Amino acid sequence: MKIFEKAPAKINLSLDVLHKRPDGYHEVEMVMTMVDLADRIEMQEMARDTIIISSQAGYIPLDEKNLAFQAARLIKDRYDVKQGVYIHLDKRIPVAAGLAGGSSDAAATLRGLNRLWNLNISNEELQILGAELGSDVPFCVTGGTALATGRGEKLEPISAPPQCWVVLAKPPINVSTSEIYGKLNARGIKQHPSTAGVLSAIRDKQFDRLCDNLGNVLEGVTLDLYPEVRHLKECMQRLGADGVLMSGSGPTVFGLVSKEAKVARIYNGLRGFCKDVYAVRMLT
Ligand SMILES: C[C@@](CO)(OP(=O)(O)O)[C@H](O)COP(=O)(O)OP(=O)(O)OC[C@H]1O[C@@H](n2ccc(N)nc2=O)[C@H](O)[C@@H]1O
Ligand SMILES: Nc1ncnc2c1ncn2[C@@H]1O[C@H](COP(=O)(O)OP(=O)(O)O)[C@@H](O)[C@H]1O
Missing domain, CATH: 3.30.70.890 (GHMP kinase, C-terminal domain)
Incomplete structure (x- = not known):
């Protein structure tokens, strides 16, 4: 079976730093929302127990450094999935841009593999898994508009900004x-x-x-x-x-x-x- 997920870019409408934490991260207060610029992610089941990443973008890593690879490995390990997956990333969000392209790919991979492998993982659990991959990943799991605190992983959904x-x-x-x-x-x-x-x-x-x-x-x-x-x-x-x-x-x-x-x-x-x-x- 083959499935698709869209991975939209985020923007920060407000980004405040309250203090630097002992663990090296910064305690933030951010208002984040999604825009209609998205990567497209195709996930296809493979019988062989392996993760393969491909992309038309020549400038992102396609090995275990790729955040989609890390998301797939995390979900396979935690839920003891023995199947493999082929993931193609159609990159449209510019890389290392402040738009969370990699984080959104990771979040879309978590959502997609949850569906592909019928794991019935709740959004809250996907967000907890996502936090292991990066501070912006939990927000990207559900998207929408949210107030993010902590290092970015504590989320309070709010209503959408005025359309523009x-x-x-x-x-x-x-x-x-x-x-x-x-x-x-x-x-x-x-x-x-x-x-x-x-x-x-x-x-x-x-x-x-x-x-x-x-x-x-x-x-x-x-x-x-x-x-x-x-x-x-x-x-x-x-x-x-x-x-x-x-x-x-x-x-x-x-x-x-x-x-x-x-x-x-x-x-x-x-x-x-x-x-x-x-x-x-x-x-x-
Ligand atoms: C600045 C923001 C705003 O949304 O976005 P981007 O510019 O990356 O899109 C985020 O806070 C980025 O989140 P993300 O890119 O997921 O960061 P992570 O992988 O968790 O961390 C990368 C590095 O950023 C620093 N970091 C990150 C988050 C945070 N609250 N405090 C930090 O000091 C740490 O040095 C960490 O090693
Ligand atoms: N699927 C991915 N898409 C984009 N970048 C990725 C991906 N996986 C790993 N990376 C790496 O993550 C870093 C940050 O990329 P990105 O998420 O696009 O930036 P930002 O967090 O500034 O929005 C880049 O150095 C890139 O090489």
């Missing part, structure tokens, strides 16, 4: 999440984003208020290290996006846009100097 367009642009650099967290001075954060403001704007479906409250404490670190990200952010603002923010540890910058008429102008303006630009809808 999301323009995403990724400059041609790779950013390491651990390097960006490592360079953040958690004690010296001068201005924390208003997660409460983002939550109330979403609750009241107030698009303008949502745009005014977007904030990410990792943005300053990445913008200082990579001036091209700052340039991209300024361009998106100049082109008229209603709210602009870097997602996660970057380097992707997203712009929220309420009027469809503006989207083409912003998209074309960015495409003039940046290859990786996408105009998508917020997933609601």
